[in-house]
Amino acid sequence: MQIRDARVDDWDRIWPLWHRIVSAGETYAWDPDTPEPAARALWMPPALGAANRVFVVEDADGTVVASAYVRPNYGGPAAHIANAGFMVDPDRTGRGIGRRLAEHVLEQARQDGYTGMIFNAVVETNPAIKLWESLGFRTLATVPGAFRHPVHGPVGLNIMFREL
């Protein structure tokens, strides 16, 4: 397994797992029907340029099995607080890929000068919360009933943060 910075042409290999995860409507506050060009603009916003860093995880045969982005969550005097997003191929979850990718992303964000990382909308039913807590994130607040989950109905969105 190799973690590296994504190239622009990696998007075509990120998109299938992105689509599977977002279309399930359980973990991201994005339209489950997001078309491919709009999805690309969400993961790799052209306007942000190098300020948006994207990573991919490749397995031994070069298949992209996960991706993450890191970017400033705010602007100007608060641009040192990062936001990040993570997706692991649903067929490969639970094997430690997400944890390794997150550890890599946290270290890269620290090296890039960020002093904290915030997740703006972690669905409170998402088992990933355990992962984030084990990596030092804490929930600052929960927006009650903000997310219409297809199975659980209205559930909260956690704002999670950790210093870097």
Ligand SMILES: CC(C)(COP(=O)(O)OP(=O)(O)OC[C@H]1O[C@@H](n2cnc3c(N)ncnc32)[C@H](O)[C@@H]1OP(=O)(O)O)[C@@H](O)C(=O)NCCC(=O)NCCS
């Ligand atoms: C969240 C996600 C990135 C985690 O990646 P992963 O490769 O499955 O995670 P790992 O195998 O490294 O597991 C890490 C820990 O998280 C927990 N965890 C993660 N997903 C879990 C799940 N579906 N069920 C139960 N526990 C889970 C485990 O407790 C595990 O702990 P351990 O390392 O002590 O065994 C991945 O499941 C994913 O892409 N989910 C859909 C998109 C998403 O929710 N992104 C995050 C939005 S906040």
